[in-house]
Amino acid sequence: MPTERRRVLLVDDEEDIRITMRAVLKRAGYNVTAVSNGEAALQAVREHLFPVVITDLRMPGMSGDELITKLRAEFPEQGVMVMTGHGTVQHAVEMLRLGVADYLMKPVNADELVFRLNRLFETRSLAEENTALREQVKSAGKREILGESPEMRDVLSLVDKVADTDATVLITGESGVGKELVAQAIHERSSRNKGPFIKVSCAALPESLLEVELFGAEEGAYTDARKQRIGRFELAHSGTLFLDEIGDISPAVQIKLLRVLQEREFERVGGTETIAVDVRLISATNQNLRDQHREPPFREDLYYRLNVINIDVPPLRERPTDIPLLAETFVKRSAREMNRMTRKITPAAMERLRSYPWPGNVRELENAIERAVVLGDGDTLDTIDFAFLDPYRAAEPSAVPEDETLEAVERAHIIRILADCSGNRTQAAERLGIHRETLYNKIRRYKLD
Template identity: 50%
Template sequence: MDVGNPLHLLFELNGALLDGSGSGDHLTRALEILGRGMDLPRALVSLVDQRSGRLGIAASRGLSDRERDVLDGAGGDSMARNVVTSGEALTLPRLGDSPVFARRIAAANDSTIADRAFVCVPIESAVGVVGALGAELLPCDAQTLAAHTELLTTAASMIAWSVRPARGDADERQRLLEENRRLKDELKERFRPDNIVGNARPMREVFDLIGRVSASAATVMIRGESGVGKELVAQAIHWNSPRAQGPFVCVNCAALPKDLLESELFGHEKGAFTGALARRRGRFEIAAGGTLFLDEVGDFPPATQVLFLRFLQERVFERVGGNETIRADVRIITATNRNLEELVKSGNFREDLYWRLNVYPIHVPPLRERSTDIPLLAEHFAQASAERAGTTVKRLTPGAVELLTSYPWPGNVRELENAMERAVIESPDGVLRAQHLPPTLQSADASDPTTHGRTGTLADAVTRLERDLITETLRQTRGNRAAAARRLAITERQMGLRVERYSIDWRAFRRGADA
């Protein structure tokens, strides 16, 4: 259950709250954003009526009309009442362990519900606790639960402005506008092409294309293998375009069942199909005024291709089960790791749609074609992982760098990020060595020409470890070979031979290398 980009999620939530006055519709929109961004099966906002003091449901996601009526009739959700009374957040790592949820779990006849977590946080304004934001979460560990609780607490504070008395609205709205501008500036800075890690020539060409196309409204198709960072390129285009004031909405088409993709993109009317309990806006409506990023567009089923082509031609669509024609001003950016040309030849992808999408293609190179960027990316991911874990990273040893640069990286940047996260966990002292990297890196197929001759034998592993130890010890002794030899329990002659064998510049450590 990965939130993905919490900053972007909060920015989108803030924008939705600014669009309205805190009515039920806008609170429903807020829950829709949180639910989509955090994969929340169910969520609700409960508010205290200022006159009666009664707690009631103001907005919900994933609850049927009957469930809402039952909760409202009982004076709101019991968990929410406890949170409003105490003013403190409540977390349940597992619903099945709580007797409060036992009846609902039994009635649902779905064993997976018992493994979900639950979080309820107070909605607190200057006048006190005025409500609660509750949500069911997919099964997660304690660290993820804590991170999601923190994110929901932030969301609750942003929602609070909309339920304050009218006299406070002007001040709160101004505060929220300032927060919106701050988040927007931070996102624009984060996704500035200069801040995307990479100096290799293929990436410089990508940065150049981003700079050219950002200012236009052209449809962009981003090509590249899985894990190369296509979404990062799409976000860089959006946040450096005139549409940066609008939303950036991402849809992973491959992750959605084909029979739900049309509803997800175009929305649906109440009763359009079984389970359509209320009208729902699609991603095209949500992205109005901004950018819609469609990842894995090659997975579009034929029926959806027809509807998508119509939108690209006329910029209009209808919700599933509806007759109203809706116009949306949306910039389209697509991405795929599939060979669309072959799909067109085989009849699985419409040729006219292909040409509509392929207006401005950008190819993101695989990591093996930008190997000079690997040390930079590895250090970047290591520092980011250490920051999340509350630890520090001192450096990567030469042996680790050699191993990283010789591996073919079939999973590209995403695999490298995971590898560095593991290395940070494995390292006891903040120095990332070859042995801290995943076993897959240390047993790469010797027949692969991209491994640059590394055989992955025991002898090679011992050689890398020996070079690592000697280099690290020379660094610690500031290039004093005699002291390094004593630490490693070898003779000075043996140290000299190994320094020469591995071409280690021991003098560099005397010139101020950090011990």
């Protein structure tokens, strides 16, 4: 089936050749757009994604040589093949020096054209994989799942079991427990690890923008849509798409997402072309998606599609034995990144960290360590460096009525933190250990505006 990743632009002023070559390439599985001159070709490349352009040289108006020069100037990574009936060895050498990937003489043998085009796409794919691997090497070791508690060993065991399958995974847990790291670990241990890992925060975008972000849009599909936009599903082709805070998507987006999971295809916003994708979907939420009273409601059929495998990441207060390892790792990282001499934490300070309830979980712990490292003196962090942590917070859960709902507790906690921060939402989000966009969404949800 033709896909966006095998899209080709064919440029030739002879209609018979365009018709013939287009038919040949379509049979070989390519998505082909054909134009008759260089001006139209340049405009097409500016508006759409074409991994490869196949062009004639002698054409009315802009010649193939001019087209190639302009393409190399505007799109240095653009793949180009030349087919001509008027070429010479010297000209072919000049074209190859300009970055042309291949050079064929007319009349072009159909099998030869397909063979060379397949080879070019394979070469480009290898180059993309090498780039992705270099990026992975750059980021290696910066972030990983840390924990030696039985609870985290269970999480990691489940990650290993599901990684090399294509099953959809729903990662649940409170804000800040490390759900994104779990998703990243699944991708890195899977057979898709050479493909992209694309992340989307569903709570950070309103419905209209989220739909465009996920599925892309055609030119003119909405105000200011001056060119085609490729969505995250297409960008994640052959890899993994991670949808964070999946519980915040609207009913309309839920319907489109359900269709992609069922049929593995979709249309861009404002488009009619059906696009097939090969994507593994991992999603995460800190909400109860099965709550019948939640707003917006979450489709039950979509929930079961997403929740083929559930990985629940426990909150930090339920695995305090992991706190020393996490704290020591964060001290080293913060000292390195902030150019500080801090090296260790005193036993008394570590016990204070262990006794604190960490409502913002690992993210709050990391933020607390970073703050202490930046403001601390010397090479050791002591209890005074964590004076900003309220030691009585650990006793608060027992004060909550037994029949109080989780939503009510969360709402009251947000109100208290906002009051402590004098209404400053950025500071409140940091205190809570959540993204600012997540806090804004909760404020709207609990009508705290």
